Amino acid sequence: GDSWGIFTFLCAALCNLPALPALNCxxxxxxxxxxxxxYDLTRYLEHQLRTLAGTYLNYxxxxxxxxxxxxxxxARAERVPSATVDLDLWRGLTDNARLAAxxxxxxxxxxxxxxxxxxxxxxxxxxxxxxxCSSLQGLVLSIAGVMSSLGYPLPxxxxxxxGTPGTPGAPNDFLKKMDDFWLLKELQTWLWRSAKDxxxxxxxxxxAVVTLRLEARGF
Amino acid sequence: xxxxxxxxVGADVTMKCGSMDWDAAVTWTANGTDIDESHLNGSYLIxxxxxxxxxGQYSCYEGSSWHLKYQxxxxxxxxxxxxxxxxxxxxxxxxxxxxxxxPTPTYIPNSFNISVIHGTSEMVCEKDVFLKNRCHxxxxxxxxxxxxxxxxxVTNALGKNxxxxxxxxxxxxxxxxxxxxxxxxxxxxxxxxxxxxxxPSSWPDxxxxxxxxxxxxxxxxxxxxxxxxxxxxxxxTITDAYAGKEYIIQxxxxxxxxGTWSDWSVAVHATPWTEEPKHLTTEAQVTETTSxxxxxxxxxxxxxxxxxxxxxxxxxxxxxxxxxLVLAAYGVLFI
Numbered sequence: 001g002d003s004w005g006i007f008t009f010l011c012a013a014l015c016n017l018p019a020l021p022a023l024n025c026x027x028x029x030x031x032x033x034x035x036x037x038x039y040d041l042t043r044y045l046e047h048q049l050r051t052l053a054g055t056y057l058n059y060x061x062x063x064x065x066x067x068x069x070x071x072x073x074x075a076r077a078e079r080v081p082s083a084t085v086d087l088d089l090w091r092g093l094t095d096n097a098r099l100a101a102x103x104x105x106x107x108x109x110x111x112x113x114x115x116x117x118x119x120x121x122x123x124x125x126x127x128x129x130x131x132x133c134s135s136l137q138g139l140v141l142s143i144a145g146v147m148s149s150l151g152y153p154l155p156x157x158x159x160x161x162x163g164t165p166g167t168p169g170a171p172n173d174f175l176k177k178m179d180d181f182w183l184l185k186e187l188q189t190w191l192w193r194s195a196k197d198x199x200x201x202x203x204x205x206x207x208a209v210v211t212l213r214l215e216a217r218g219f
Numbered sequence: 220x221x222x223x224x225x226x227x228v229g230a231d232v233t234m235k236c237g238s239m240d241w242d243a244a245v246t247w248t249a250n251g252t253d254i255d256e257s258h259l260n261g262s263y264l265i266x267x268x269x270x271x272x273x274x275g276q277y278s279c280y281e282g283s284s285w286h287l288k289y290q291x292x293x294x295x296x297x298x299x300x301x302x303x304x305x306x307x308x309x310x311x312x313x314x315x316x317x318x319x320x321x322p323t324p325t326y327i328p329n330s331f332n333i334s335v336i337h338g339t340s341e342m343v344c345e346k347d348v349f350l351k352n353r354c355h356x357x358x359x360x361x362x363x364x365x366x367x368x369x370x371x372x373v374t375n376a377l378g379k380n381x382x383x384x385x386x387x388x389x390x391x392x393x394x395x396x397x398x399x400x401x402x403x404x405x406x407x408x409x410x411x412x413x414x415x416x417x418x419p420s421s422w423p424d425x426x427x428x429x430x431x432x433x434x435x436x437x438x439x440x441x442x443x444x445x446x447x448x449x450x451x452x453x454x455x456t457i458t459d460a461y462a463g464k465e466y467i468i469q470x471x472x473x474x475x476x477x478g479t480w481s482d483w484s485v486a487v488h489a490t491p492w493t494e495e496p497k498h499l500t501t502e503a504q505v506t507e508t509t510s511x512x513x514x515x516x517x518x519x520x521x522x523x524x525x526x527x528x529x530x531x532x533x534x535x536x537x538x539x540x541x542x543x544l545v546l547a548a549y550g551v552l553f554i
Contacts, residue, residue: 085362189364192362192389193361196362200427203426
């Protein structure tokens, strides 16, 4: 409860600080512990998303807020990264591929969510979305931390964020709402999947202790 | 030749004696017993407002020759009511099963047809080997955003009915209860009970899909349960048992992240270890023993959470450090 509030606040605050005092520190960073924290963060976000999605879908109005709403997937919705994967393929993913898939997905989902934030109707909705985006950014950074502590390179950032010229916007209001609906659905599914991804990583990565000596100048 | 005829409860039934004319002289029997002429309209047999007891073999004989002219089996029943359908994944991530039944019997044969649609594709539900009202689906993909739509149609000679369930992959996950629950006293510890259990055997991959557990226990003579939630491990030691009292203990399981709790396991009974009773010589010693046991009955505490993974107190400090380090590492990569 409280420790997660601190964690996300720190992520948000630290992201916005222009410079940090130089850090000379030696710290024992267990990759296993980072994975545990990342796992915990996905669970926290999943809980947060339930409230956010409920509020947002009510804002979109029917049929989007109906529990049985089960529309077919339109081709345009493929832009949002899907968590769906063949079972054997998922099992066989290397640690690097598993982490990279999560990193790429949340980076892109974060971009789309930020675009949503810019257009959302009510102040309450914008506030909730803003808070969620900060937490989601924390998750992206946490995954990056795990990858670097295991020595994996970070995947390249998202190619074209939405809203830039060239990316097709929705031709009408209803299709725009459909896009929003699928975005929230994919986000929810990714958070469920990540819990399983990080469970698997927890078991496979031994809780070896890595000693890190960091000398960071200003950011 | 023989026929079968299905009719609704409460209907009026008219049976014709095959190709015989209306004014022919015939005798009808029901299960071998002659039917009174008052039920006849010419050669037709009229049964008004039929009930279930009137099901049986009806035969029509030509008047004088006793030639069997027509025979039919009357089956009185009802059209099916809306069936009850349930789908559940107790073997995630392998797949799920759906099981169904009728809320009230129809008294006549029914056939069931189940269809499972996922997005645009129809999936095959394989019939269970032993249970006739159950079938199994294997997941082809995991972490699907598209819902599953299962429609069950039940049909009989008098009508049909159907029901549909729509759900997400995650919503129907419910493991079977834990197995082999064992509770043992701990020697020389009059307030302890050691409980252990196993993952349900139907859960295929507890490594990647770990289960968490909920344990409940109470002394037989009290109604209020105590609860312990365990995020890890398949054993737990109860440390606040009332000395000398027999306990009833049950365990439930749930996927760590998704779905719902299993049903409670089979209950096990255990009594904490007690010292060998000493020889009671004086009356004072006897009264002392009785008053001690009655005064130990105080309202027990409610829920405790045992989470072997996290240590909350020092966690806050560790989190601050980790946050700084994660961001530092991230920053270092980009400098």
